[in-house]
Amino acid sequence: MTEAEAQTQGFSERDVVHAAAGRELRKRYTAADLAVFTCDEARRFVPRGDGDPQNSVVLAWELLYRLEPELYDRLASVERLHPDVVRWLPCDLDRIAEVGAGTGRLTMELVARGQHVVAVEPALPLRRILRRKLAAAEHGDRVRVVRGFFDQLPLPDDFADLVVACSAFTPSSGHGGDAGLAEMERACRPGGCVAIIWPNHLDWLTARGYRYVSFPGPMFVEFGSYREAVELAEIFYPTAVGEVRRGGERRVPFEVLGINPPRDVAFKVLAG
Numbered sequence: 001m002t003e004a005e006a007q008t009q010g011f012s013e014r015d016v017v018h019a020a021a022g023r024e025l026r027k028r029y030t031a032a033d034l035a036v037f038t039c040d041e042a043r044r045f046v047p048r049g050d051g052d053p054q055n056s057v058v059l060a061w062e063l064l065y066r067l068e069p070e071l072y073d074r075l076a077s078v079e080r081l082h083p084d085v086v087r088w089l090p091c092d093l094d095r096i097a098e099v100g101a102g103t104g105r106l107t108m109e110l111v112a113r114g115q116h117v118v119a120v121e122p123a124l125p126l127r128r129i130l131r132r133k134l135a136a137a138e139h140g141d142r143v144r145v146v147r148g149f150f151d152q153l154p155l156p157d158d159f160a161d162l163v164v165a166c167s168a169f170t171p172s173s174g175h176g177g178d179a180g181l182a183e184m185e186r187a188c189r190p191g192g193c194v195a196i197i198w199p200n201h202l203d204w205l206t207a208r209g210y211r212y213v214s215f216p217g218p219m220f221v222e223f224g225s226y227r228e229a230v231e232l233a234e235i236f237y238p239t240a241v242g243e244v245r246r247g248g249e250r251r252v253p254f255e256v257l258g259i260n261p262p263r264d265v266a267f268k269v270l271a272g
């Protein structure tokens with residue numbers, strides 16, 4: 001999706017901003033890179049077989065996860081969640097399932113809220129980083145990292161007390177959609193909670209019975225250094241590079257970068 005497509009096709013404000021921000025990201029990859037996808041991935045991400053990451057920021061992100069996973073991890077590590085988002089999630093749970101776990105921005109927090117966590121993640125390079133982090137934190141025995149997709153979760157019915165996705169679910173069929181939401185609800189036990197953290201299409205979710213909570217307060221992207229702020233802004237927030245340079249700080253408000261902060265949750269408590 002390009003910026004113009006996002007603007008004309010009724011995508012959310014965040015999509016438009018991401019499409020603008022994605023200009024530099026799109027330049028990093030070509031159609032030849034799509035060969036990195038497995039068959040299951042290609043079926044979801046390039047269903048007609050003719051995708052081009054130079055024109056699609058969504059595809060460029062998927063290639064980033066597979067071709068430059070450490071770069072993606074650096075970004076996710078500095079875009080931290082509002083602490084109240086994690087505190088708001090139910091705790092003392094038996095089983096938690098997270099879908100689209102990535103390199104574990106949320107997963108590492110879930111360990112404190114449930115006995116057993118299953119982290120579902122399609123991209124092998126991200127699963128590797130997540131496993132490495134879990135082992136380093138000695139959580140390897142509490143979290144099972146598995147391959148899977150929103151629309152085909154490798155989980156039994158009524159499996160978890162909490163089924164959650166963070167910055168991963170969208171209404172598009174390749175990244176969730178109605179089939180993906182139905183799968184998350186299928187894997188959640190009656191009385192359990194399905195939560196979409198940092199939702200990008202709230203109206204779509206509220207039309208499906210989801211409620212919403214958002215936590216206030218200033219939020220910053222916490223780069224490791226001013227140098228890293230400039231380096232990552234050049235790739236991920238190109239429209240904000242000038243302001244990042246002028247600020248001269250390693251902490252940059254989300255607003256300056258032009259993205260809404262990860263401070264909100266759409267959720268549904270399933271009938272008991």
Ligand SMILES: C[S@@+](CC[C@H](N)C(=O)[O-])C[C@H]1O[C@@H](n2cnc3c(N)ncnc32)[C@H](O)[C@@H]1O
Nearest residue numbers: 076100101102105123149150166167168174175
């Ligand atoms: C922006 S990343 C977020 C990762 C992590 N949840 C976090 O907050 O850091 C989006 C994640 O969704 C995953 N993803 C993309 N399509 C998916 C699908 N169809 N089913 C499950 N996960 C998917 C990606 O591989 C990636 O890990």
